[in-house]
């Protein structure tokens with residue numbers, strides 16, 4: 573039922589692009605967007621690239637009331653040779669379909685979405701910034717559009733991809749952050765929606781985030797939703813600890829989001845023959861390792877920052893400083909390697925990077 577052709581409608585007015593040095597995160601958007609529709613009769617159809625513009629929706633659309641929505645986040649990078657590449661984009665679309673599964677949203681064709689994304693990046697290629705550390709952030713998302721007040725799976729959806737040029741995450745060197753261990757609120761529970769990238773998870777996390785900010789911390793460390801003993805994630809990132817030479821990260825237990833960066837870091841560590849294990853990690857174990865002088869490093873992983881070192885952890889009134897509040901040697905090496913692969917400055921032994929072919933006729937149209 574899927575019609576695989578992607579229609580292209582180019583804008584007549586290209587917007588002015590901001591200077592690389594003024595770029596923030598997610599504030600300005602490129603000239604075009606990808607849109608595809610779903611109805612129960614037609615399946616996914618009407619895939620097109622069109623000028624970036626507001627969308628008009630009936631106020632009764634189900635997404636506004638029951639939060640049936642999923643999203644992704646990935647990036648396009650400009651290399652020294654002026655090529656444009658994507659980092660493991662198929663992983664993001666595969667994960668979007670897994671999120672769809674959980675939210676009762678119909679699957680889409682990953683190949684078609686990849687083709688649409690590459691065409692979109694090609695058309696807006698001049699929006700991929702040039703300076704070191706900058707990139708084009710890509711946000712695919714799906715919303716339930718059936719105009720109906722009542723709880724069931726929507727019968728219609730919109731799949732949209734928008735893109736935003738973003739500045740370097742670390743402008744003046746990598747800064748380790750202060751993290752509050754969250755003892756009251758939880759992010760997710762087994763059987764809930766923690767493994768899906770769905771809007772409600774993030775609105776539900778705001779309260780803890782605000783409380784942490786008020787106490788001078790930049791993010792929270794989430795514990796499991798049942799015993800509040802085991803570590804799950806840090807903010808909207810996965811988390812790693814280096815204890816006595818071994819790297820540990822919480823195992824995927826049904827409430828943790830399976831990050832693409834997380835998977836890449838694990839593969840990289842295995843490639844380097846550095847011991848890494850995915851298992852349950854309790855917060856008590858981390859403080860104990862610190863007391864024994866064995867907590868070497870801690871860091872979060874995610875697409876936006878790649879690596880975000882944890883400088884200090886606050887738990888039950890106690891604050892510990894990890895690696896003297898400085899980025900650790902391994903964290904730095906992982907950061908340099910992944911960002912090096914992403915910009916083709918380093919070999920890519922894993923075939924993680926996909927080039928976006930630029931066809932000069934796109935511009936001429």
Ligand SMILES: *Cc1c(COP(=O)(O)O)cnc(C)c1O
Nearest residue numbers: 808809810829831832833874875
């Ligand atoms: C997106 C996200 C991550 C990181 O995933 P990446 O694919 O590495 O960007 C981790 N945790 C949560 C809750 C997330 O939403």
